[in-house]
Amino acid sequence: MDNKTPAVKMRNITKTFGSVVANDKVWLDIYRGEILALLGENGSGKTTLMNMLSGIYFPDKGDISIDGKEVVIRSPKDAFDLGIGMIHQHFKLVDVLSAAENIVLGLPGKLDLKAATAKIRQICDAYGFEVDPKQKIYDMSVSQKQTVEIVKVLYRGADILILDEPTAVLTPQETDKLFAVLRNMRDDGKAVVIITHKMHEVEALSDRVAVLRQGQFIGDMPTKTTNAQEMTNMMVGHPVVLNIDRPDPVDPRPRIEVKNLTVRNIDGIVKLDDVSFTANSGEILGIAGISGCGQKELLEAIAGLQRVESGSISYIEDDGSREELIGKDPLEIQQMGVSLSFVPEDRLGMGLVGNMDLADNMMLRSFRRGRGIFTDRKSPHKLAETVVHDLEVVTPSVETPVRRLSGGNVQKVLVGREIAEAPKVLLTAYAVRGLDINSSYTIYDLLNKQKQAGVAVVYVGEDLDVLLELADRILVLCGGKVSGIVPGRGAKKRDVGLMMTRLGGKTDE
Amino acid sequence: MNKQTREPLIHITKRGSLPWYRTLGIRAAAILLAVIFSGLITMLLTGENPLKIYVTIFNGSFGSARRVWVLLQNTAILLMVALAVTPAFRMRCWNLGGDGQILAGGLATAACMILLGDKLPGWLLIVVMLAASVVAGAVWAVIPAWFKARFNTNETLFTLMMNYIATQIVAFFIVVWEVPKGAGQIGIINQISKAGWLPQVGPSKYLLNVIIAVVFTVLMYLYLNYSKHGYEIAVVGESERTARYVGIKVDRIIVRTMLLSGALCGLAGLLLVAGTDHTLTTTITGGRGFTAVMVSWMAHFNPIVMVFTSFLLVFLSKGGSEVASGFGLSASFGDILTGIILFFIIGSEFFITYKVNFRKHAGKENGK
Numbered sequence: 001m002d003n004k005t006p007a008v009k010m011r012n013i014t015k016t017f018g019s020v021v022a023n024d025k026v027w028l029d030i031y032r033g034e035i036l037a038l039l040g041e042n043g044s045g046k047t048t049l050m051n052m053l054s055g056i057y058f059p060d061k062g063d064i065s066i067d068g069k070e071v072v073i074r075s076p077k078d079a080f081d082l083g084i085g086m087i088h089q090h091f092k093l094v095d096v097l098s099a100a101e102n103i104v105l106g107l108p109g110k111l112d113l114k115a116a117t118a119k120i121r122q123i124c125d126a127y128g129f130e131v132d133p134k135q136k137i138y139d140m141s142v143s144q145k146q147t148v149e150i151v152k153v154l155y156r157g158a159d160i161l162i163l164d165e166p167t168a169v170l171t172p173q174e175t176d177k178l179f180a181v182l183r184n185m186r187d188d189g190k191a192v193v194i195i196t197h198k199m200h201e202v203e204a205l206s207d208r209v210a211v212l213r214q215g216q217f218i219g220d221m222p223t224k225t226t227n228a229q230e231m232t233n234m235m236v237g238h239p240v241v242l243n244i245d246r247p248d249p250v251d252p253r254p255r256i257e258v259k260n261l262t263v264r265n266i267d268g269i270v271k272l273d274d275v276s277f278t279a280n281s282g283e284i285l286g287i288a289g290i291s292g293c294g295q296k297e298l299l300e301a302i303a304g305l306q307r308v309e310s311g312s313i314s315y316i317e318d319d320g321s322r323e324e325l326i327g328k329d330p331l332e333i334q335q336m337g338v339s340l341s342f343v344p345e346d347r348l349g350m351g352l353v354g355n356m357d358l359a360d361n362m363m364l365r366s367f368r369r370g371r372g373i374f375t376d377r378k379s380p381h382k383l384a385e386t387v388v389h390d391l392e393v394v395t396p397s398v399e400t401p402v403r404r405l406s407g408g409n410v411q412k413v414l415v416g417r418e419i420a421e422a423p424k425v426l427l428t429a430y431a432v433r434g435l436d437i438n439s440s441y442t443i444y445d446l447l448n449k450q451k452q453a454g455v456a457v458v459y460v461g462e463d464l465d466v467l468l469e470l471a472d473r474i475l476v477l478c479g480g481k482v483s484g485i486v487p488g489r490g491a492k493k494r495d496v497g498l499m500m501t502r503l504g505g506k507t508d509e
Numbered sequence: 510m511n512k513q514t515r516e517p518l519i520h521i522t523k524r525g526s527l528p529w530y531r532t533l534g535i536r537a538a539a540i541l542l543a544v545i546f547s548g549l550i551t552m553l554l555t556g557e558n559p560l561k562i563y564v565t566i567f568n569g570s571f572g573s574a575r576r577v578w579v580l581l582q583n584t585a586i587l588l589m590v591a592l593a594v595t596p597a598f599r600m601r602c603w604n605l606g607g608d609g610q611i612l613a614g615g616l617a618t619a620a621c622m623i624l625l626g627d628k629l630p631g632w633l634l635i636v637v638m639l640a641a642s643v644v645a646g647a648v649w650a651v652i653p654a655w656f657k658a659r660f661n662t663n664e665t666l667f668t669l670m671m672n673y674i675a676t677q678i679v680a681f682f683i684v685v686w687e688v689p690k691g692a693g694q695i696g697i698i699n700q701i702s703k704a705g706w707l708p709q710v711g712p713s714k715y716l717l718n719v720i721i722a723v724v725f726t727v728l729m730y731l732y733l734n735y736s737k738h739g740y741e742i743a744v745v746g747e748s749e750r751t752a753r754y755v756g757i758k759v760d761r762i763i764v765r766t767m768l769l770s771g772a773l774c775g776l777a778g779l780l781l782v783a784g785t786d787h788t789l790t791t792t793i794t795g796g797r798g799f800t801a802v803m804v805s806w807m808a809h810f811n812p813i814v815m816v817f818t819s820f821l822l823v824f825l826s827k828g829g830s831e832v833a834s835g836f837g838l839s840a841s842f843g844d845i846l847t848g849i850i851l852f853f854i855i856g857s858e859f860f861i862t863y864k865v866n867f868r869k870h871a872g873k874e875n876g877k
Contacts, residue, residue: 018522060522329758331758332756350750353748363740375736
């Protein structure tokens with residue numbers, strides 16, 4: 001590869017957003033026939049850099065060359081014309097159209113679905129995709145949608161592919177499939193860039209890694225010559241310990257008992273089907289499952305935010321007395337002394353108010369405690385300062401609107417507030433989604449501390465490796481049903497992965 | 510290397526937060542530009558000396574003691590209406606029914622004055638009028654609010670439609686109460702007994718309204734920024750899901766806030782009917798329910814800033830009509846000037862949020 005010209009050469013790329021320097025004189029080379037892993041913590045500028053390559057942002061300074069020729073990429077169309085295609089974290093597909101229709105959408109020329117379908121089949125065969133061109137997007141799983149996105153950029157002739165955290169939403173099996181496809185593309189001479197946080201994926205898939213830290217290019221090297229520890233240290237800037245603690249459960253007693261819970265969503269579709277389990281105090285109960293398998297509904301039902309069709313959810317006090325939670329609204333659940341702290345899936349959409357500053361967001365839980373008709377502004381302010389200090393939240397001040405913070409810091413603010421309520425039960429959904437290693441470990445530590453303080457922690461996660469290391473027991477959901485509950489110690493990733501895709505995890509093999 | 514594509518001539522980037530003096534500077538520059546530009550336009554269209562036009566605009570508001578009082582009175586009423594719609598706006602509930610709610614309040618006031626004017630002692634009559642106008646305005650706002658809370662109807666359209674209903678009901682009662690029969694108008698109510706007229710405080714009959722507006726500005730500021738209700742309104746406005754998640758009953762907040770909005774509009778109706786005009790017409794609001802929307806938006810829903818924005822709008826409209834009459838122009842000319850100035854002021858917000866970057870060293874790129 002030494003004598004090849006890079007497919008993409010980025011030089012001295014600088015991009016600022018207001019006072020934030022997202023990229024600072026970054027250099028990056030991308031070669032054909034190679035998978036490059038772009039590594040970095042949250043806010044290190046990976047996505048910004050790739051967005052400039054795909055024409056979404058325009059760099060303030062710096063040059064980009066494609067195949068040795070200097071280019072200016074002003075729009076996503078320019079990027080497409082240069083053969084650059086990006087698959088974003090959030091898919092951009094039209095639900096009511098079929099795969100083929102989505103793929104040809106917006107292309108010039110006459111609409112010839114038949115020819116398009118043939119070409120799509122050809123692409124799929126070449127790289128090993130499994131796509132039914134006639135299937136509607138709303139019928140598809142997340143992984144199928146992602147496949148459609150990839151085929152879409154290939155169909156448009158992209159030979160430089162950028163994937164932004166493609167595995168965040170996939171099961172282990174789906175991830176393996178995606179990796180196989182990406183390797184096929186590499187062998188076909190395409191340049192592939194993947195943005196990820198997961199070290200084992202970098203090691204399994206990539207040929208070369210490039211590391212960004214705080215908007216600066218730290219270095220790149222062949223994957224073979226490095227290891228997870230070294231890469232992590234480069235990302236974080238100082239040595240980090242890469243083990244998740246799992247202290248033994250502390251005096252576990254049943255705290256939440258869910259029996260035969262059935263929930264339908266607004267459209268009448270069954271999201272939870274006869275779900276029963278117990279969450280114990282002093283224990284972390286992990287919940288595994290493909291996204292959209294009822295995790296959200298389960299947590300929302302316990303927190304009083306979801307209408308329940310049948311079944312019961314009991315809160316059990318230390319003395320054994322029970323309280324039924326169904327039928328109570330979130331406020332009643334708080335007021336009757338049942339402390340449910342809920343870190344919702346969609347951090348900014350539900351747990352926090354993006355336009356309010358840190359202090360005002362702290363008030364969301366406590367504003368009713370003020371005297372008379374006025375709110376108490378002092379204690380939330382103090383709490384905000386404590387959270388910023390204790391959890392090392394990076395923010396200009398506690399008067400900064402939370403939407404200005406990076407994902408990891410937003411999450412710390414939310415978790416910090418929920419924990420400050422001294423909960424008996426802490427429900428968390430995707431607490432580390434999109435978080436970098438350092439912040440993730442901070443969150444794991446916090447959850448472990450809560451567990452040791454006797455809190456019943458329910459942890460809905462998407463990274464099986466983490467669930468297997470962190471949870472005392474793992475409840476696996478599959479299509480809204482309980483596929484099984486396994487002890488976290490000694491559970492096999494492959495088994496849990498299978499349970500996620502079929503009930504009980506049994507195979508015909 | 511001869512490049513086919515070049516860096517775009519202009520590209521726009523978002524700014525971080527600016528220090529207050531720079532935002533103030535941008536706004537001041539916008540007003541200055543607007544004044545120069547509108548002077549230029551006037552000169553081109555009429556051939557008049559722009560300086561003379563500025564003087565005329567100024568005189569429209571400050572030319573005499575009476576004009577100053579009218580300016581203050583108009584500002585006070587506009588401010589009251591803007592204060593009334595602001596809580597709903599903070600909740601992202603677009604109450605465009607200010608006019609209808611004022612009319613409802615005004616109608617209730619007029620009804621009390623006409624029907625009870627000779628039956629109740631003066632102070633009791635005013636208390637009854639106060640209660641009636643507040644309730645009437647509140648009812649007019651709660652109807653759309655209830656439908657929004659219950660069925661998620663669109664409050665913008667609903668409140669707008671309620672305006673027309675209010676106008677027609679007022680038109681009906683004007684015919685019922687017209688003096689003399691067939692006149693098509695009510696005329697001054699209780700002209701001799703002055704029953705139900707709000708008392709004059711100090712040197713001008715307008716002072717009372719000004720005082721009331723000032724008091725409500727402070728109260729509203731405290732309510733929105735420091736009370737639990739105000740906080741709930743802000744949370745509901747930003748994210749209903751977050752509100753529900755922390756146990757705020759969104760439906761109740763919507764109805765309660767709109768009720769407050771309507772009640773204050775009703776009170777503004779009382780001030781118009783019993784405080785200054787002493788009559789009821791279908792156009793008594795003068796479109797303030799809509800102008801108030803602009804007042805509130807331009808002030809970013811901050812009651813204190815609304816004092817200035819409402820003053821500015823009244824000042825401009827007075828000045829505009831003075832120019833129109835003084836130079837023998839059509840009345841629309843004042844609106845044109847107002848439009849120009851508002852365009853600049855609202856446009857300046859863009860430059861506060863975004864930064865415009867021009868291509869650097871254009872044409873010298875080839876050297877690389």
